[in-house]
Amino acid sequence: MPKLAGDHVQVLVDSYELAGDSNRVRIDEARDLFDITAFGDEARKFSPGQRMMALQHAGFMNSAEAGSHPVLQGAAVDNGVASAGGGLACLHVLEAAASDAYVITIETSGSGAFAGEQSVLATFTLDGTALGSEQVKIAGRILRHVRWKAKAAPVASDPKYSGEFLIGSYRPQIMTGGTVLFTATLKPATGDAPEWGAV
Structure with missing residues (x-):
């Protein structure tokens, strides 16, 4: 198979061409595969999805005024409108339980704190009690941080684990972009031993 010269590759972001800063462009195409294996099957089974x-794109960072860094950093997906028509939120419920009902929403936040400043982009009518698919149009502004949330209130007989604990370790980790994640390990302390109960 003949080689394809690099000057035949053109990647445009708005009107800026990334080819001059590029050293690799990779295109991946595949399908979602859902595991549908049942107990007793001799092999794993899958069903194709979308x-x-x-x-x-990989290349050299160009921080010039009209270079790759400011162009990519200011792209439409970063604190901008997703598209001229807003956006589209999709939900596919592949497993359901009639006893578990949720309010499923998509939220957005400019800071990523999700501490009250966030706004709701979409609310689904599907609640997880039945299989199905749903699409909800988003007309509002989509900010930099987006999350989905499934909320359900506890009901009588739901399991709970209660007791007194101490923090055995606390490990903050600084990630790219200044985000700080942490992992806390809780261990049983004085008082009654932790035990399973019901709400």
């Missing part, structure tokens, strides 16, 4: 495609 097509997935991603384009990965």
Whole structure:
């Protein structure tokens, strides 16, 4: 198979061409595969879902005023409108339990704190009690941070684990972009031993 010269590749972000800063462009195309294996099957079984495609660009950072860094950092997905028509939120319920009902929403936040400043982009009518698919149009502004939330109130007979604990370890970790994650390990302390009960 003949080689494809690099000057035949063109990647545009708005009107800026990334080809001059590029050293790799990778295109991945595949399908979602859902595991449908049942107990007793001799082999794992899968069902194909939607097509997935991603384009990965790698290159040299160019921080000039009209270079790759300011162009990519200011792209539409970063604190901007998703598209001229807003956006589209999709929910596919592949496993359901009639006893577990949720309010499922999509939220957005400019800071990523999700401490009251967030706004709701979409609310689904599907609640997890039955299989199904749903699409909800988003007309509002989509900020930099987006999350989905499934909320359900505890009901009588729900299991709970209670007791007194101490923090055995606390490990903060600084991630790219200044985000700080932490892992806390809780261990039983004085008082009654932790035990399972019901709400």
